[in-house]
Amino acid sequence: MGLCLGTEDTEDEKKAKINSAKIDRDLYECAKREMNVVKILILGAAESGKSTLVKQMKIIHSNGFTKQELSSFKPAVLDNLLTSMKFVLHGMGVLRINLANSRNKVHAHSVLSCGRCFDEEQVLLPFLSHALSCLWADQGVRAAAARGYEYELNDSALMYDVGGQRTERRKWISCFEDVRAVLFVVALSGYDMTLVEDPSVNRLQESMKLFSSICNNVFFRSTSMMAFCKSTFSQFLCFQPTFSILFMNKIDLFQDKISHTGRHLRLYLPQFKGADCDVDSAARFILATFVSLNNSPKKLIYHHFTTATDTSNIQVVFQVVMETIIKENLEAVSLL
Numbered sequence: 001m002g003l004c005l006g007t008e009d010t011e012d013e014k015k016a017k018i019n020s021a022k023i024d025r026d027l028y029e030c031a032k033r034e035m036n037v038v039k040i041l042i043l044g045a046a047e048s049g050k051s052t053l054v055k056q057m058k059i060i061h062s063n064g065f066t067k068q069e070l071s072s073f074k075p076a077v078l079d080n081l082l083t084s085m086k087f088v089l090h091g092m093g094v095l096r097i098n099l100a101n102s103r104n105k106v107h108a109h110s111v112l113s114c115g116r117c118f119d120e121e122q123v124l125l126p127f128l129s130h131a132l133s134c135l136w137a138d139q140g141v142r143a144a145a146a147r148g149y150e151y152e153l154n155d156s157a158l159m160y161d162v163g164g165q166r167t168e169r170r171k172w173i174s175c176f177e178d179v180r181a182v183l184f185v186v187a188l189s190g191y192d193m194t195l196v197e198d199p200s201v202n203r204l205q206e207s208m209k210l211f212s213s214i215c216n217n218v219f220f221r222s223t224s225m226m227a228f229c230k231s232t233f234s235q236f237l238c239f240q241p242t243f244s245i246l247f248m249n250k251i252d253l254f255q256d257k258i259s260h261t262g263r264h265l266r267l268y269l270p271q272f273k274g275a276d277c278d279v280d281s282a283a284r285f286i287l288a289t290f291v292s293l294n295n296s297p298k299k300l301i302y303h304h305f306t307t308a309t310d311t312s313n314i315q316v317v318f319q320v321v322m323e324t325i326i327k328e329n330l331e332a333v334s335l336l
C-alpha cells in the first residue's frame, strides 16, 4: 500500500506525462507527414522558368494565390512594365525604327525619364499609364517589340528575380538536404541570347556548363554536402539521386524563333546539321547535347519539353514527373 502510494503521480507529474505523450504524438504525426513529402530541387540558369514552375504548382495544388499574395506581385509587375518599355524604346534606337506617331515622342521621354512608376497604393501613375497605352498602340513600338530578340528583350519580363544568376547560386547548396529529385530547367529559347551579368557568354552554353557541374556533382563536390540525400524511408539510409529530370522549357518561344526569325540554330551551335526551321530536330539536338554531358552511365536523364507559363501543360508533365520520382525512389530502396 505504502509502495502504491509512493508511486502515485503528483498533479505536476500527471501534467508532465500528458504533455510528453502529446509531444510524442505530434512528433509521430510530423514524421508521418514528412514521409509523404517529396522534396524536389529545381535548378537552372537565370530566367529559365524555375519560379514560374513553382507558381504553377501553387495554382495546381494549393488553390492558387491569396489576394494578399497577388498584390505582393504588383510592384514587380509594374516595374517590369516600365523596364520593358524602356528596353523597347532603346531597341528602337538600335534597330533605327521610328515612332509611327511623332506625337508619342513626349510619352517616350516621360517613360525614359521615369524612375518610380507607382504610388503608395501601388497604383500605376496616371501619366505613365497613359504614356504606356499610347506607346503600345504605336506601330513603331510594336515592330521593335516583335524584334526584341535582336536587342535581347527578356522573353517575358513578368516577375523577374535573380535566383539563377551566378551570384545567387551559392544559396542553392543549403537547399540540398532531403532532396528526392533534381529538376533542371533549361530555357531553350536562350540559344541566341547572352547573360545579363556577362554579355560575352551565351545563355545556352552557360546552362550546359551548369547542368554538367550539377549532373556530375562537381558543383557540390567542393562543399561538404556530398551525401545530401537522406531517404525518409529509413533515417540513416543515404543515397544519391540516380537520375535527373530535364525540363526543356520555353518551347513556345523556341518554336517561334526557329520557325519565323531566321535565327537558325546552326548560327549559334555550328555542330547542328539539321534543316533550318525544323523545330523538332533543333530541340532534340539541344536535348542530346545536354544528355551527353552526363558522365555517369548509371545515371538516367529523363526529359520533358515544356511551356512553364501554360498551367495545363505543367499539370500533365508534373503528374508524369511525380510517377518517375516515386518509381525511382522505390527502386533506390529496393522496393521495386
Ligand SMILES: Nc1nc2c(ncn2[C@@H]2O[C@H](COP(=O)(O)OP(=O)(O)OP(=O)(O)O)[C@@H](O)[C@H]2O)c(=O)[nH]1
Pocket: 044, 045, 046, 047, 048, 049, 050, 051, 052, 053, 155, 156, 157, 158, 159, 160, 161, 162, 163, 164, 165, 249, 250, 251, 252, 253, 306, 307, 308, 309, 310
Ligand atoms: N513564353 C514563355 N515564357 C516563360 C516560360 N517559362 C518562363 N517564362 C517567362 O520567363 C521569365 C523568367 O521566368 P522565371 O520563372 O522568373 O525564371 P527563373 O528561372 O525563376 O529566373 P531566376 O529567378 O532569375 O533564376 C518570366 O517572365 C516567365 O513568365 C515559357 O515556357 N514560355
Ligand SMILES: [Mg+2]
Pocket: 050, 051, 052, 161, 162, 163, 164
Ligand atoms: Mg526565380
